[in-house]
Amino acid sequence: MRIENLKAKMARENLESFLITDMKNIYYLTGFSGTAGTIFLTKNRNIFMTDSRYSAMAKEIISGFEIIETRDALAQLPEIIAHENLKTVAFEETVDYAFFKQLSTIVRNIEIFSTSNFLMEFRQIKDEDEIRNIRKACEITDKAFLDVLKFIEPGREEIEIANFLDFKMREFGASGTSFDTIVASGKRSSLPHGVASHKVIEFGDTITMDFGCFYEHYASDMTRTIFVGEANPKIAEIYHVVREANQKLIDKAQAGLTYADFDKIPRDVIEQAGFGKYFTHGIGHGVGLDIHEIPYFGQKMTEKLQTNMLVTDEPGIYLPDLGGVRIEDDLLITENGCEVLTQAPKELIVI
Ligand SMILES: [Mn+2]
Structure with missing residues (x-):
């Protein structure tokens, strides 16, 4: 076919x-x-x-x-x-x-x-088998996140946390990671793509983890931001803005929505909260055999979402020298809405 x-x-x-x-x-x-x-x-x-x-x-x-x-x-x-x-x-x-x-x-x-x-x-339009594989890849990613919450503590290096996530995803059935796991803590969380380093986790750190796996050749891609010990009040403020942006797109995403609106709906939430200039990347991308594939979204794009597209919803705010927050989910676009395949919790988590 x-x-x-x-x-x-x-x-x-x-x-x-x-x-x-x-x-x-x-x-x-x-x-x-x-x-x-x-x-x-x-x-x-x-x-x-x-x-x-x-x-x-x-x-x-x-x-x-x-x-x-x-x-x-x-x-x-x-x-x-x-x-x-x-x-x-x-x-x-x-x-x-x-x-x-x-x-x-x-x-x-x-x-x-x-x-x-x-x-x-x-x-870019996924069939039943492809959706099943991506759904499974997302489930594995969710489970690894729940386990890493019990593993993270002050004194561990970012790399140890990344390795733990990678190992867990393989243990749960992944064939490998879909990209190099990002763990960015403390001020480093203001780097949108801070690859895991030897930095040691400290009390009060914000930690952004962006990770995913391949299952039967299909990728998942998820980001969660959590706090260790206590949440810096300014970062907690942007956390709620990012979460609202992420949720608003989930509420509105459906077949027929233009790529311009897909970008604009969450971006407006962040702009209205006064953080527009700190949201420095695209809102999302397609996921499939490749971790990044079309569709990509931009402010003037008139193309429309189609049923069975698989796309990410990943707003972020990055305050230089302070820290950043990104929340990313994988959405299956349906005729009347979307299904969120990544189900890891999104309430503000302090461990
Ligand atoms: Mn992504």
Whole structure:
């Protein structure tokens, strides 16, 4: 079905052939999860190329493709191009320069051109299986958060807390973390993406933890901010503003909401509270096979949310030299609202 949808789009947009090298796109189309593979699609043929390490596995799990075993997929192209009488080859713009140079050298005398996010139109709408996997990834993330609350105490390093979260997520069934776990404490919590450091947790610290995992190739992404011993009153004030912004978006998110409004609804809450200039990043992003994928949101974007998109809601306020708060949930967009897949508590927690 996925491959049929893609080939129909290729026909609509006059792509005679398409070279796919992004491993997430390859997984999406075939279920192949090895580390080396290349897809080449033409009107008449679906070709999957991989080397001898993976060809047996590919033959077993991939249907609807010719499997070619080769250590150099690009070297196979001239013959296919000649056989299919192709005039153009499209490729993904995310390829690296060395690949582009090799492609330009091997594919001569016909036009090559790049496409942007060609498969994402499909990937951004999740099917039942994908939703089930992301739901599970979110459950694992929630459980790790509940456990880390019992682990955090003054004297521990941020890195120890990050390692604990990573270990717990694996223990609960994750295949790994979906990105490097962020633990930013004290003044460091004012760094929106403070990677865990050797800083030691102290009484009175604010701690922002942004973490997530992969379950069956699908990601979760959650942020919670908590306090150790006591909450600094100014940070407690912004905590309530951020939480209100996060909740207001949950209340309003549904299919049909424009990307501009998705950004504006929580941003207005923070601006009206007088902290607009301290909310310095985007409100959210899509989550799926990639931890960050479309949709992204901006103030003038007229596109609309669609049913079964999976997006984050992550307002934050960061007061320089004092500390910051971010609360992030993963939302499944539905026809009449949204479902919050990350269920870890959001009331102000002091441990
Ligand atoms: Mn995020």
